[in-house]
Amino acid sequence: MYDIIIIGGGLAGLVSSIKLSKGGKSVLLIEKKKYPFHRVCGEYISNETRPFLISLGLDFSKLNVQEINKFQFTSPSGRILETNLDLGGFGISRYTIDEELYQLAESGGVTFLLENTVESVDFKGDKFTVKTAFDTFESKYVIGTFGKRTKLDATLKRIFFTKRSHYIGVKYHIKTDFPKDLIALHNFKDGYCGISAIEDNKYCLCYLTTRENLRRHGTVSEMERNILWKNPHLQKIFTESEFQYDKPEVINEISFAPKTTIENHILMAGDAAGLITPLCGNGMAMAIHSAKLLSESILQNYNDRNLVEKTYQNAWKKEFIKRLWIGRNVQKLFGNEIVSEIALRIMKAIKPLLNAVIKATHGEIIVP
Numbered sequence: 001m002y003d004i005i006i007i008g009g010g011l012a013g014l015v016s017s018i019k020l021s022k023g024g025k026s027v028l029l030i031e032k033k034k035y036p037f038h039r040v041c042g043e044y045i046s047n048e049t050r051p052f053l054i055s056l057g058l059d060f061s062k063l064n065v066q067e068i069n070k071f072q073f074t075s076p077s078g079r080i081l082e083t084n085l086d087l088g089g090f091g092i093s094r095y096t097i098d099e100e101l102y103q104l105a106e107s108g109g110v111t112f113l114l115e116n117t118v119e120s121v122d123f124k125g126d127k128f129t130v131k132t133a134f135d136t137f138e139s140k141y142v143i144g145t146f147g148k149r150t151k152l153d154a155t156l157k158r159i160f161f162t163k164r165s166h167y168i169g170v171k172y173h174i175k176t177d178f179p180k181d182l183i184a185l186h187n188f189k190d191g192y193c194g195i196s197a198i199e200d201n202k203y204c205l206c207y208l209t210t211r212e213n214l215r216r217h218g219t220v221s222e223m224e225r226n227i228l229w230k231n232p233h234l235q236k237i238f239t240e241s242e243f244q245y246d247k248p249e250v251i252n253e254i255s256f257a258p259k260t261t262i263e264n265h266i267l268m269a270g271d272a273a274g275l276i277t278p279l280c281g282n283g284m285a286m287a288i289h290s291a292k293l294l295s296e297s298i299l300q301n302y303n304d305r306n307l308v309e310k311t312y313q314n315a316w317k318k319e320f321i322k323r324l325w326i327g328r329n330v331q332k333l334f335g336n337e338i339v340s341e342i343a344l345r346i347m348k349a350i351k352p353l354l355n356a357v358i359k360a361t362h363g364e365i366i367v368p
Helices: 011-022 047-056 094-107 149-153 209-218 220-226 231-241 283-302 303-329 338-347 350-361
Strands: 002-008 027-031 045-046 066-074 080-091 111-114 118-124 129-130 136-144 167-175 182-188 191-197 205-210 251-254 267-268
Touching: 002 011, 002 129, 011 027, 011 047, 011 283, 045 047, 045 283, 047 080, 047 283, 066 191, 066 338, 080 182, 080 338, 080 350, 094 111, 111 231, 111 283, 118 149, 167 209, 182 231, 209 220, 267 283, 267 303, 283 303, 303 350, 338 350
Parallel strands: 002 027, 002 136, 027 111, 066 182, 136 267
Antiparallel strands: 045 080, 066 080, 118 129, 129 136, 167 205, 167 251, 182 191, 191 205
16 A cells, blocks of 8 residues: 555656655556666756756756757758747756656655556545556555556546547657757658757757658658658758667657546646647656646645645646647647748747747746
């Protein structure tokens, strides 16, 4: 029996586990993989999270993060739009930061069950029963931080899961000649690709595209040559960089449809609660912030489930629903080659418009 069981050990799951354990709760975190490991992710985190992460015990002096304060945007033809990032952020791989948070959580008393998959979650009599292939656990609360799309979403019959998504995500780590203080988003037909520095003189190269693009060209490499390389900036990156592993990390059916924050009393955080478009580049910060809001709701109202749920839902909507709506609508302006060119020219002519979009998809500094 645990106070809280967390399903999924990404940023939201790890941050929640640390915060709840610090608050005196017994926590079990179940993760299907073993740390450290790679994830499909843009690997840029807004500075809004930094004071809070430090308060959890994360030592930035050990992480060798790359400070990022400039933003570049290109259209499919290669036209460039640049601006400064007022708040800025930092680049770090999920391989590194997840491992650091895992070590921090484990040393703080969190129990981990790694390389295990949750088979079912049942709520009855004001408690949960969570079953894996080999064990059964009970808890007062269950937190779902299992990412963008999993078998549990199907088991819970979540509405977004029944609607097929045509998006796929692809990520590489590369070494290349590129400014370390810049994050760039390069548009191409039916997608966009981000590049930014991470630790150890490496860069994260991550893009979103469609299954149709992949189907039409057969392989990831052929799709890249025939679609992505039409943007000259991407052609330069792909042909002049040193790729750090043989094949990319790939994830299918990424959905940006609205999600619910609570399913059968399971409290969702991170991508399981709502996914911002990579074009707006702030998903990691949102995962961290949602974990803080959820953990605080539990710690402040532990004995009143209804109040925990109401408090968290209200806080989540206040903080994120506008960001997600803006992200979904901004995404509609890009991917289509003609519309992308027009949108870039408008934003270049009206510079405050771009800065307003960036500000609207980023939050204020998270107070520890």
